[in-house]
Amino acid sequence: MSAFTIASIPREELLAPGHRMCQGCGAAIVMRHLLKALGKDIIIAHATGCVEVTTSLYPETAWRVPWIHVAFENAAAVASGIEAAVKALKRKGLMNPEKKVKVVAIGGDGGTVDIGLQALSGMLERGHNVLYVLYDNEAYMNTGIQRSGATPLYAWTTTTPAGKVWRGEWRRKKDIVGIVRAHGIPYVATVNFAYISDFYVKLRKASEIEGPTFIHAYAPCVPGWRYEPHLTVKIAKLAVQTGIWVNYEIDRGSFRVTTPVPKRLPVEEYLKTQGRFAHLMKEEVELIQKLVDEDVDYINKLAGSVVVGPVERK
Amino acid sequence: MSALPGWRELPRGAVILEPGSSVRYKTASWRVLKPVIDQDKCVRCRICWTYCPEPAIVELDQPYTSRSGKAYKVMYAIDYDYCKGCGICAEECPVKAIAMVEEVR
Amino acid sequence: MGKVMPLSGNYAVAYAVKAVDVDVVAAYPITPQTAVVEKLAEFVANGELDAEFLHVESEHSALSAVVGASAAGARVFTATSAQGLLLMYEIMHIASSSRLPIVMGIATRAISAPINIWCDHSDFMAASDTGWIMFMALNAQEAHDLIIAAYRIAEDPRVSIPVAIGYDGFVVSHTLEPVDVIEKEEALEYAPKRVSRPTLDPDRPVTMGSLASPDWYFEFRVQLQDAIENSRETISEALREFKRRFGREYREVDDFYTDDADVVIVSMGSTTGTALVFIEEARRSGMKLGLLNIRLFRPFPEVEVVKYLENAKAVAVIDRAVNAGSSFVGPLYSDVVVSAFKKSLDIPIVNYVTGLGGRAVVKSHIEFIAKHAYSLVGKKMREVKKHYSFIGVRE
Ligand SMILES: Cc1ncc(C[n+]2csc(CCOP(=O)(O)OP(=O)(O)O)c2C)c(N)n1
Ligand code: SF4
Ligand code: SF4
Ligand code: SF4
Ligand SMILES: [Mg+2]
Numbered sequence: 001m002s003a004f005t006i007a008s009i010p011r012e013e014l015l016a017p018g019h020r021m022c023q024g025c026g027a028a029i030v031m032r033h034l035l036k037a038l039g040k041d042i043i044i045a046h047a048t049g050c051v052e053v054t055t056s057l058y059p060e061t062a063w064r065v066p067w068i069h070v071a072f073e074n075a076a077a078v079a080s081g082i083e084a085a086v087k088a089l090k091r092k093g094l095m096n097p098e099k100k101v102k103v104v105a106i107g108g109d110g111g112t113v114d115i116g117l118q119a120l121s122g123m124l125e126r127g128h129n130v131l132y133v134l135y136d137n138e139a140y141m142n143t144g145i146q147r148s149g150a151t152p153l154y155a156w157t158t159t160t161p162a163g164k165v166w167r168g169e170w171r172r173k174k175d176i177v178g179i180v181r182a183h184g185i186p187y188v189a190t191v192n193f194a195y196i197s198d199f200y201v202k203l204r205k206a207s208e209i210e211g212p213t214f215i216h217a218y219a220p221c222v223p224g225w226r227y228e229p230h231l232t233v234k235i236a237k238l239a240v241q242t243g244i245w246v247n248y249e250i251d252r253g254s255f256r257v258t259t260p261v262p263k264r265l266p267v268e269e270y271l272k273t274q275g276r277f278a279h280l281m282k283e284e285v286e287l288i289q290k291l292v293d294e295d296v297d298y299i300n301k302l303a304g305s306v307v308v309g310p311v312e313r314k
Numbered sequence: 315m316s317a318l319p320g321w322r323e324l325p326r327g328a329v330i331l332e333p334g335s336s337v338r339y340k341t342a343s344w345r346v347l348k349p350v351i352d353q354d355k356c357v358r359c360r361i362c363w364t365y366c367p368e369p370a371i372v373e374l375d376q377p378y379t380s381r382s383g384k385a386y387k388v389m390y391a392i393d394y395d396y397c398k399g400c401g402i403c404a405e406e407c408p409v410k411a412i413a414m415v416e417e418v419r
Numbered sequence: 420m421g422k423v424m425p426l427s428g429n430y431a432v433a434y435a436v437k438a439v440d441v442d443v444v445a446a447y448p449i450t451p452q453t454a455v456v457e458k459l460a461e462f463v464a465n466g467e468l469d470a471e472f473l474h475v476e477s478e479h480s481a482l483s484a485v486v487g488a489s490a491a492g493a494r495v496f497t498a499t500s501a502q503g504l505l506l507m508y509e510i511m512h513i514a515s516s517s518r519l520p521i522v523m524g525i526a527t528r529a530i531s532a533p534i535n536i537w538c539d540h541s542d543f544m545a546a547s548d549t550g551w552i553m554f555m556a557l558n559a560q561e562a563h564d565l566i567i568a569a570y571r572i573a574e575d576p577r578v579s580i581p582v583a584i585g586y587d588g589f590v591v592s593h594t595l596e597p598v599d600v601i602e603k604e605e606a607l608e609y610a611p612k613r614v615s616r617p618t619l620d621p622d623r624p625v626t627m628g629s630l631a632s633p634d635w636y637f638e639f640r641v642q643l644q645d646a647i648e649n650s651r652e653t654i655s656e657a658l659r660e661f662k663r664r665f666g667r668e669y670r671e672v673d674d675f676y677t678d679d680a681d682v683v684i685v686s687m688g689s690t691t692g693t694a695l696v697f698i699e700e701a702r703r704s705g706m707k708l709g710l711l712n713i714r715l716f717r718p719f720p721e722v723e724v725v726k727y728l729e730n731a732k733a734v735a736v737i738d739r740a741v742n743a744g745s746s747f748v749g750p751l752y753s754d755v756v757v758s759a760f761k762k763s764l765d766i767p768i769v770n771y772v773t774g775l776g777g778r779a780v781v782k783s784h785i786e787f788i789a790k791h792a793y794s795l796v797g798k799k800m801r802e803v804k805k806h807y808s809f810i811g812v813r814e
Contacts, residue, residue: 021367022398026367084493085489328629
């Protein structure tokens with residue numbers, strides 16, 4: 001198999017334009033390529049959230065694949081039911097047993113790491129043949145930028161405003177991949193569309209594996225992170241280059257960083273692109289840098305070598 | 315309001331039967347700045363097409379020979395019905411072949 | 420005909436689910452429903468039922484999973500009680516508005532707090548505004564039969580609405596009775612699998628669960644109201660056909676001695692049996708009592724109900740649930756009063772709330788209720804001072 005490159009991306013669009021995602025929405029880029037990577041023979045169960053409301057405004061839909069939304073906290077449970085139905089109907093001859101159908105659950109960070117965590121855990125633990133994709137824009141965007149368990153340290157949101165007492169979010173981002181991984185599922189990976197080939201390779205791998213698989217996708221949000229819409233891909237790339245986001249996979253237990261970063265940029269380069277961090281003082285930036293350094297050390301330990309290098313000041 | 319169908323005519327349970335029907339909704343009016351591709355500068359790298367969130371850039375099997383004499387098999391064209399003018403394409407184009415210009419309506 | 424077996428209400432339900440050959444079961448244990456899930460697990464484990472059995476982590480996920488499975492075209496089942504039903508509440512509305520023919524068993528139980536695992540109708544009544552078709556079975560045989568009828572009704576293309584079959588916790592769910600078990604072939608002949616709706620299928624992609632703006636939402640709610648209203652015809656047809664095939668007759672309401680009754684007692688569930696025993700005794704001593712059992716609760720059979728109340732001089736409605744602070748207190752009472760008012764029945768209709776949290780409803784309670792209602796004979800509704808009372812509670 002030759003290596004996947006940008007030229008390998010299929011031309012067919014399974015997400016139709018006319019959806020109402022914001023100008024420059026990162027989640028839209030995730031959805032578009034997720035569909036291209038997985039192809040037509042899928043069924044999607046989608047949690048309530050930005051992408052859901054902006055793509056399914058009656059009487060029109062942006063989806064060209066079968067798609068269902070039921071509620072906010074249950075995408076994984078709905079997907080479990082669909083997968084069970086497909087299995088039973090095939091076995092009983094009520095559906096073509098030759099037809100390959102992959103069930104995919106999609107949720108935002110709120111719908112996954114907070115309110116949907118229980119359903120997700122159940123789905124993973126039961127071993128359903130479902131690919132779960134978390135598109136992480138690090139807050140409840142659909143309801144207007146409230147913090148979630150995935151909001152990063154010091155980020156401004158409407159429920160963690162920076163004031164005299166609060167300095168934005170004061171807790172660290174929940175380690176969802178760690179939680180998911182603890183279920184012992186065959187495949188978990190993080191993806192960032194700024195590294196598009198890596199994105200495709202992982203989505204396809206996750207889809208081809210029989211059993212529960214999980215993709216954590218980075219999804220910048222223009223109004224929620226407070227930046228100009230043309231910067232979406234720049235910011236996504238900076239997230240990797242600063243080590244704030246690491247592209248890796250855990251494939252049947254073996255850990256591998258898929259986007260090595262020999263020399264890191266200081267986190268400041270990332271933080272300064274976004275208004276949600278505009279209130280940060282020097283010490284706060286330094287603390288974030290220290291925490292990212294620690295995370296990177298941990299990643300390198302898991303990888304068994306220095307795949308994400310030290311910070312190099314310009 | 316009266317132009318919309320009554321409840322008896324609607325499919326049950328708000329099911330949408332026509333895939334991709336959001337194409338009926340043109341998002342052009344969201345645009346303030348408009349991307350314009352310089353076909354002669356463009357090196358057909360596919361990056362703008364890859365990162366358009368709508369998608370509002372189409373890849374056409376349309377041969378083109380640039381002024382400098384380079385022959386291409388494809389062309390990238392903006393679909394102005396859907397382009398929201400985010401500017402990602404212009405920002406990401408490695409050869410600065412896309413200009414964001416004032417939208418004149 | 421099938422085989423007669425001694426079965427509890429829960430097992431009778433499980434046998435019915437097996438007979439209709441469901442494809443997907445998702446349920447979570449809760450007293451007094453648990454045995455249904457256990458029995459179904461046993462059927463699947465033994466290869467007696469070819470279904471996917473989902474050990475979901477909550478009732479919310481149980482109903483969500485069967486919503487997904489039903490949307491994908493499977494015949495599905497779930498069951499619950501009390502807290503579990505409340506956890507499903509959000510999804511119950513979605514199931515009905517999405518017009519998915521799901522069937523659910525409800526072994527009725529009181530709602531916390533205080534936590535109480537015994538029978539009343541608080542859970543069943545709490546679900547009464549969710550747009551589901553709802554029946555209350557009197558005994559294990561009926562629970563068995565109505566589950567099978569439920570599939571025929573739910574999957575009828577004219578209906579396409581989920582159906583819940585209630586049966587009293589412990590009193591029915593745990594009591595052994597001889598049950599004539601319907602065999603798979605007969606059950607499937609009566610209730611063949613019908614998927615006459617769009618499903619989640621990559622060959623014909625549809626979008627389900629869309630967002631409807633003020634321009635559209637209202638229409639879909641009206642659609643559901645219209646469909647549930649019009650399901651009455653399909654329901655009686657299904658019950659008639661059931662009688663023709665299996666010999667057992669179920670009507671929307673059962674009337675006993677209403678022709679000449681001065682006082683008609685209206686009840687639902689196992690209270691009906693107690694009331695009937697008392698009424699037959701009382702009749703021998705000259706008290707002209709009648710009884711109406713409500714089997715179909717949603718859509719409420721108002722025409723039938725009023726038909727049997729028309730000749731009464733007073734009506735006593737027994738509820739096993741309370742809607743605290745409402746103008747009606749007992750939920751069944753509200754439906755009876757509204758139905759009567761629509762036909763201008765100006766007789767005293769009073770509410771007796773009893774048997775909450777498994778408090779036994781005994782003959783002496785029915786006697787008290789009957790006598791109290793009798794004392795109102797001759798009055799008009801507006802002359803009634805107190806419209807409700809609690810029976811069997813300590814002062
Ligand atoms: C049970 C329930 N609680 C709250 C909401 C309101 N709600 C809808 S979407 C949403 C936030 C979604 O956040 P996330 O999952 O991160 O997706 P995003 O919108 O950010 O893409 C909330 C709070 C709801 N629909 N259902
Ligand atoms: S609010 Fe953020 S996530 Fe939601 S559509 Fe806009 S950019 Fe995308
Ligand atoms: S400006 Fe944005 S929406 Fe328009 S074509 Fe470029 S990337 Fe697409
Ligand atoms: S990014 Fe620039 S060079 Fe590449 S295809 Fe688009 S316009 Fe051409
Ligand atoms: Mg979010």
